[in-house]
Amino acid sequence: MFARRALSSCRTHRSMHRTTPSSRSLATATDANAPSTSTGVPPLAPSKPKKEAPKHTLKAAVILNRSPIISRTPTPFEKSYYAYQSRIQRALHNPFPNEFYFKPGSLLEGKFAAEERDREREAFGRTSSTDDDAAINASKDVLEVLGEEEVVKLMPRVHEADLKGDVKSLDRNGERNLYLLLRAKDAAGKDVWRFPQGGVQAEELLHDAAQRDLHAECGAHIDTWVVSRNPIGVYQPSPSEETYLFFYKAHILAGQVRPDGKNIHDFAWLTKEEIETRVGTEYWTGVKDMLADF
Amino acid sequence: MSAAVAVQRTAAQVTRRAARPIRIRKPLRRNEKTGLPIPHVNVILRDTQQSRVADHYYNTLQDDLMYMTYVHEPHARKAPRVIRSLFDPEDPYTMNRFNPIAGGSRWAREVPPPTTSENVVKLERIQLHSMQKSAVTNRSNLLGAIMAFRAISGESIGAGGRRTTDGVQVIRGKKSIGNWLREGVPIGVKVDLKGPKMYEFLATLVDFVLPRLKEYPGVVMPSPKSPLNTPHGASGVVSFGLPPEAMVYFPQIEINVDAYPALYGMHIHFITNAQGVGAQNSVRALLSGFQIPFARR
Numbered sequence: 001m002f003a004r005r006a007l008s009s010c011r012t013h014r015s016m017h018r019t020t021p022s023s024r025s026l027a028t029a030t031d032a033n034a035p036s037t038s039t040g041v042p043p044l045a046p047s048k049p050k051k052e053a054p055k056h057t058l059k060a061a062v063i064l065n066r067s068p069i070i071s072r073t074p075t076p077f078e079k080s081y082y083a084y085q086s087r088i089q090r091a092l093h094n095p096f097p098n099e100f101y102f103k104p105g106s107l108l109e110g111k112f113a114a115e116e117r118d119r120e121r122e123a124f125g126r127t128s129s130t131d132d133d134a135a136i137n138a139s140k141d142v143l144e145v146l147g148e149e150e151v152v153k154l155m156p157r158v159h160e161a162d163l164k165g166d167v168k169s170l171d172r173n174g175e176r177n178l179y180l181l182l183r184a185k186d187a188a189g190k191d192v193w194r195f196p197q198g199g200v201q202a203e204e205l206l207h208d209a210a211q212r213d214l215h216a217e218c219g220a221h222i223d224t225w226v227v228s229r230n231p232i233g234v235y236q237p238s239p240s241e242e243t244y245l246f247f248y249k250a251h252i253l254a255g256q257v258r259p260d261g262k263n264i265h266d267f268a269w270l271t272k273e274e275i276e277t278r279v280g281t282e283y284w285t286g287v288k289d290m291l292a293d294f
Numbered sequence: 295m296s297a298a299v300a301v302q303r304t305a306a307q308v309t310r311r312a313a314r315p316i317r318i319r320k321p322l323r324r325n326e327k328t329g330l331p332i333p334h335v336n337v338i339l340r341d342t343q344q345s346r347v348a349d350h351y352y353n354t355l356q357d358d359l360m361y362m363t364y365v366h367e368p369h370a371r372k373a374p375r376v377i378r379s380l381f382d383p384e385d386p387y388t389m390n391r392f393n394p395i396a397g398g399s400r401w402a403r404e405v406p407p408p409t410t411s412e413n414v415v416k417l418e419r420i421q422l423h424s425m426q427k428s429a430v431t432n433r434s435n436l437l438g439a440i441m442a443f444r445a446i447s448g449e450s451i452g453a454g455g456r457r458t459t460d461g462v463q464v465i466r467g468k469k470s471i472g473n474w475l476r477e478g479v480p481i482g483v484k485v486d487l488k489g490p491k492m493y494e495f496l497a498t499l500v501d502f503v504l505p506r507l508k509e510y511p512g513v514v515m516p517s518p519k520s521p522l523n524t525p526h527g528a529s530g531v532v533s534f535g536l537p538p539e540a541m542v543y544f545p546q547i548e549i550n551v552d553a554y555p556a557l558y559g560m561h562i563h564f565i566t567n568a569q570g571v572g573a574q575n576s577v578r579a580l581l582s583g584f585q586i587p588f589a590r591r
Contacts, residue, residue, distance in 0.1 A: 067354045071346050078344075085342045092337065094450055095328070100441075101550050177353065228361035249361060294353065 061197035064180040114139030183266035219258035235286035339454030406570025425482035512587030530568030
């Protein structure tokens with residue numbers, strides 16, 4: 001099949017270019033079968049072919065993504081919808097087989113009945129079945145016997161980094177997709193925000209170049225995975241020059257960016273809307289469709 | 295005339311405002327078996343909560359899988375070679391003839407359609423299936439398995455007012471085989487999981503069951519040399535089995551293991567929309583995204 005062919009062709013290339021820094025040392029378990037390719041520190045600046053200038057210049061860029069780490073906060077409409085459906089479920093569900101799960105008259109059964117009464121009251125308000133005095137007293141006795149339970153305290157959904165406005169933290173904005181943006185000097189010597197990028201060496205595969213360039217700009221203290229061997233988009237910085245920037249999607253698995261401070265001055269983990277405010281209009285038009293809206 | 299209409303309207307508004315809620319004269323009909331009230335309308339239960347695993351699929355996996363399975367095809371595909379005329383209601387020759395495809399059906403040899411954002415590989419349903427040999431001699435041996443499957447899946451017939459929910463089904467023998475199986479004898483149970491329940495089961499499997507299995511290497515994959523253009527490789531279904539010991543680790547069973555006469559193993563089939571040569575590989579990529587481990591033998 002095609003996928004397998006693609007894989008095998010890639011393997012042959014890998015054996016040719018042993019210097020590709022594709023090892024993940026920080027988080028993922030190493031594959032014993034795969035040949036170790038971490039032979040040294042990756043070269044910082046990609047060397048361009050020194051022969052006659054090629055017609056087209058290819059460059060590889062990486063959209064490094066931190067996926068959402070907590071579930072999305074439902075909208076008020078969603079909340080009331082789910083509450084309504086839960087009430088329907090509670091009203092129409094099959095009878096619960098108490099005797100199958102609890103020994104009749106056991107403490108646990110009493111506890112379950114008390115909890116169930118609370119849930120019923122929360123769903124439908126006070127009714128005659130939930131406000132039976134004898135049953136309430138009985139459940140109080142049960143709870144006294146069982147003693148106080150540990151109260152599970154949930155972690156806050158808003159992280160400290162959100163309160164401080166720290167855009168370098170990987171814990172910020174846990175519900176959203178974040179993308180890595182670097183601040184560097186462009187060809188004209190102007191300070192711009194852009195995605196990690198770099199050149200492609202002679203006879204190097206684009207996705208290998210993407211991985212190498214990412215490590216060259218972000219340091220070795222980061223574990224990443226380039227999702228696909230296919231680029232997800234292409235951008236031509238200026239229509240007059242034949243330079244093409246191919247974008248690859250990657251995920252961060254562990255670690256943090258440590259720019260060298262020479263070429264890269266700053267970095268930030270940003271959502272799609274925040275990226276729009278930092279990058280140039282033309283660049284934004286080129287990359288906006290590669291980023292997830294949420 | 296318009297004035298008359300306006301007067302009528304105001305009158306109607308006044309009466310509507312004055313109307314009280316309709317008194318319920320007749321109590322709801324009750325189900326004879328269960329004694330539960332039957333509502334006047336067909337109430338259909340929809341999602342009662344957010345699904346974390348489904349969100350993960352739509353936020354992250356779907357994009358990644360599209361990029362991973364995309365194959366660039368700069369030119370349009372050639373039309374398949376027609377070996378002989380196929381069924382065509384307009385053609386008087388083929389109209390009323392039995393006209394099978396020469397060489398049999400070759401659906402498993404077809405190349406999958408080009409990947410677009412519309413047809414990214416997606417989980418459609420999960421089927422749990424368990425055959426109990428002891429049920430051949432005594433059909434009541436199946437009851438424990440039915441109860442366990444009900445607890446694990448939470449499905450029952452027509453649950454939530456949905457006609458498509460079949461609950462736990464009893465499988466009967468299709469044909470007689472020697473002195474082992476007879477036709478029509480209950481031999482196993484199965485249950486189909488779809489939608490939120492399916493994702494819930496997947497989360498339970500990945501978070502509670504698989505990590506607690508002793509020395510579990512992962513789902514063992516067939517050798518890389520096995521052909522991908524067979525029905526097995528091209529139907530977009532990945533299956534594996536769980537041993538009887540694994541059933542204890544489902545939290546729904548764990549709470550009262552003693553209530554079950556035995557522990558039951560099961561087959562789990564992940565059924566997706568992927569089709570064509572090599573569909574199995576993209577399904578494995580999908581399942582691996584849900585954190586199901588795969589291993590080479």
